Amino acid sequence: LREARWERARIGAALELAPADLVTVSYVLKELPPEARTGLVDAAAAAGQAVVIVEPGTPDGYVRIIEARDRLIAAGLSIAAPCPHDDACPIAPGTDWCHFSARVSRSSLHRQVKGGSLSHEDEKFSYVVATRFPATPAPARITRKPQLRKGQVLLELCTRDEGLSRSTVTKRHGELYRAARDIAWGDPWPPEGTA
Template structure:
């Protein structure tokens, strides 16, 4: 989508301006600490982002990847609910607002938006960065403790991205239930790890129990066919990195691949994919091997060969996470 490319460019520019003047050593130290928190599994009552330097490092380290992961999940959801546009959005635990940028990149136009987070420095910087994006200048940035006591106003869309890992099991359940009670649609994104997938499956079950229909990535709302402990469902989003971004993260490539797990669900009718590519396609001579999760509630591998004509050409262009078969032109 042109609008998503524009949002991505605006975000990169805002982050470049943000890092300008921040001592690289200070940024690197903050990034190291944030990586330890990001990979940890111990919930904490203290905000992870303590001051502006922490928030700037966080924005450089995580915001582009979070934006691309959430945008990928939202685009899959949008494909399953053609014509639907959220009239309002609440981003729970949104920090500097990456998911808010992703929603604006998926659906153009203005809507009431509220970002809730416990860390005031993150909210302040999110507000500052949002000035670069005309679609986000009226966002409401509100401090709130994310947990069992959280009350959400009614809205069309609630996003919860990279938040559940920071909560206790009881608070995770309460947050998902609060989102289900407040929203017509809920999109939750977690790291693409076995633990992240387990949290997504737990949230998915609570959403289905609350009357939601699964729109993506699953082709159905029945139980996941993956046997617990044998594998996990996750996807990948390609993230472009600026030179400053590479410097802060200690990388040399112009891109990285963000692995993520997600669930997108709605109270209204949805049209999920007939099947979804759940592994990177394997392209062989004259054939493409696709690992699919299908509407028959099972995992299967299908082989598409040159004899399939247009379908073979589509298979060669298919990517991890795509719907299958591809929609008609």
């Protein structure tokens, strides 16, 4: 980053970006009017070998991600994550929203501003990663916090071949069961190397 050149610019409808290995667009789409939003996604798709777009993990943040995902695919990119495929999202519009959670530490200023006392917060986000180079998406993605029960783990999944599905992994599954005990919301499933 020592070599980085920082530039400030207003994101408007007509935006050109220099070619880049990676373009990240984080928590910005919500700030923009629709025309500037689509212009930014199209410019990122044209410039980036890989594009990562992140929005707040709310129903409307998810809708913006799905709209951006459609544009990235139309521009010739392939989806690397979180989806296991480039097909339409299996969530029926308005019924749910694909999102994940990341624990982020709070600075003292952060705590003061938000009036919170915990040293961390669980930030909910929706995202999409698309690439121009070949990507190997996970066969499935864990879409909810796994439920641990005695001798079994209940998983909610978005899968490549069966859309949204539920899976119960029990002790009888051996190695897969041990993997399921350790798996987290947002992880690929099954973990690489397990059957």
